[in-house]
Amino acid sequence: MKYLLILTALVALSASSRADEKDKKIVTGTNPVITGQFTADPTARVFEGKIYMYPSHDIPSVITHHDGSAWFSMPDYHVFSSEDLTTWTDHGVILRQEDVPWGKPDAYAMWAPDCVFKDGKYYFYFPDAPAEGKGFNIGVAVADKPYGPFVPEAAPIEGVFGIDPCVLTDDDGKSYIYWSGMGLSGCRLQDNMRELDGEPLRLDTPLPEGFKEGPFVFKRNGIYYLTYPWVRNNTETLAYAISDHPLGPFEYKGLIMRESPTGCWTNHHSLVEYNGEWYLFYHHNDYSPDFDKNRSARIDRVFFNEDGTIQEVAPTLRGVGPVKATSKVEIDRYSSIEGAAIDYVDQTDLFRGWKTIFSKAGDQICFNSLDFSDDAPDHVVFCVRAPKGGQLAVTAGETAVFDIPASPEWKEISFPMPHQVTGVQDLKVESLSGQHVEVDWISFD
Numbered sequence: 519m520k521y522l523l524i525l526t527a528l529v530a531l532s533a534s535s536r537a538d539e540k541d542k543k544i545v546t547g548t549n550p551v552i553t554g555q556f557t558a559d560p561t562a563r564v565f566e567g568k569i570y571m572y573p574s575h576d577i578p579s580v581i582t583h584h585d586g587s588a589w590f591s592m593p594d595y596h597v598f599s600s601e602d603l604t605t606w607t608d609h610g611v612i613l614r615q616e617d618v619p620w621g622k623p624d625a626y627a628m629w630a631p632d633c634v635f636k637d638g639k640y641y642f643y644f645p646d647a648p649a650e651g652k653g654f655n656i657g658v659a660v661a662d663k664p665y666g667p668f669v670p671e672a673a674p675i676e677g678v679f680g681i682d683p684c685v686l687t688d689d690d691g692k693s694y695i696y697w698s699g700m701g702l703s704g705c706r707l708q709d710n711m712r713e714l715d716g717e718p719l720r721l722d723t724p725l726p727e728g729f730k731e732g733p734f735v736f737k738r739n740g741i742y743y744l745t746y747p748w749v750r751n752n753t754e755t756l757a758y759a760i761s762d763h764p765l766g767p768f769e770y771k772g773l774i775m776r777e778s779p780t781g782c783w784t785n786h787h788s789l790v791e792y793n794g795e796w797y798l799f800y801h802h803n804d805y806s807p808d809f810d811k812n813r814s815a816r817i818d819r820v821f822f823n824e825d826g827t828i829q830e831v832a833p834t835l836r837g838v839g840p841v842k843a844t845s846k847v848e849i850d851r852y853s854s855i856e857g858a859a860i861d862y863v864d865q866t867d868l869f870r871g872w873k874t875i876f877s878k879a880g881d882q883i884c885f886n887s888l889d890f891s892d893d894a895p896d897h898v899v900f901c902v903r904a905p906k907g908g909q910l911a912v913t914a915g916e917t918a919v920f921d922i923p924a925s926p927e928w929k930e931i932s933f934p935m936p937h938q939v940t941g942v943q944d945l946k947v948e949s950l951s952g953q954h955v956e957v958d959w960i961s962f963d
């Protein structure tokens with residue numbers, strides 16, 4: 519009886535924590551986009567007027583690679599949606615490894631997915647390790663809504679062996695699936711979206727050597743773009759090729775993003791047009807500097823030239839979302855930095871994010887496009903730690919100087935704003951003193 523009661527309590531507890539997780543709001547506007555969990559391989563789609571992001575879900579490693587090293591451990595998928603690229607809704611888990619009828623329930627192999635809409639249904643394509651046999655297959659799960667519930671098909675797509683599915687539906691309604699595994703393959707899909715229509719074609723052979731995985735194909739102004747992680751040296755860049763046919767041949771055109779400056783080996787991406795702007799979704803190991811198989815989704819703007827070529831994207835921390843001055847503005851997600859340093863707030867919980875460290879006069883950081891349009895603030899609040907105090911100059915429109923009192927512990931300190939700030943402003947924070955001052959966030963009340 520005692521055990522039954524404990525079990526009932528545990529089940530109730532886990533159900534309530536799942537309920538908390540579902541529809542949870544995450545507000546950032548900066549990179550990484552989602553905090554509190556890892557989000558790799560982000561595929562972004564526009565459904566029902568919102569951006570939906572279908573990432574895979576890294577967890578701290580529970581399985582080892584054949585060489586004994588810690589390896590990707592990916593048990594399930596969440597889906598996130600946003601209207602403004604700042605506030606994200608986590609719709610919770612949409613598919614678990616133990617729910618895939620043909621999958622190995624403890625393989626932790628739910629790698630990069632995609633989701634597309636056709637004829638009233640949402641088709642979620644995902645790799646998984648089969649219960650019987652080796653390697654990866656690709657399955658389909660179907661839903662009436664972009665956030666599920668998704669029901670997986672009984673068997674994987676026949677004839678597809680590999681990872682990282684991407685599906686393109688052309689203007690004539692025909693759909694194509696692309697995947698990687700011993701090169702890049704592509705094939706038309708039957709109208710049921712669950713079966714190949716013909717024999718797969720090998721599509722990477724005209725490309726420079728180094729295609730690895732993660733193809734993302736889209737069409738813009740009549741051009742078919744094949745974008746993909748490309749290893750020209752040691753780690754993945756993002757590169758692209760174009761064609762006038764969905765199944766190629768594709769001609770290599772150049773880089774979209776260079777290798778990660780901190781050595782994250784993978785970079786998996788998607789491009790999406792939303793409200794007239796194009797965005798690159800990609801990932802980096804921001805919350806896991808020592809283990810690059812725990813990654814986090816990022817977003818930056820992407821621009822096309824007149825002739826359809828893609829401009830190279832420089833990764834930013836500022837990201838693309840509007841950030842309100844009344845929120846806790848994480849200035850460590852800076853647009854530019856000079857002298858100041860960035861570190862984690864809490865080394866035991868990296869999801870708590872970063873802080874800015876000012877250690878000498880002249881150290882400065884800028885956070886662009888801060889939105890003061892709600893109400894002209896009459897106070898500014900600093901969340902700071904300053905063992906000996908210090909002096910910070912804050913520029914938003916005009917410059918104001920604030921004397922930060924000594925505080926060896928984190929403290930929220932409020933000052934009246936000496937001038938009015940309205941509209942969208944670039945924020946600059948500069949140390950005027952040589953003292954060590956750490957700032958977690960700044961907010962304008």
Ligand code: FUB
Pocket residue numbers: 558559574590629630681682731732784785786
């Ligand atoms: O996330 C696991 C794998 O790493 C993906 O499927 C690849 O594209 C790479 O990002």
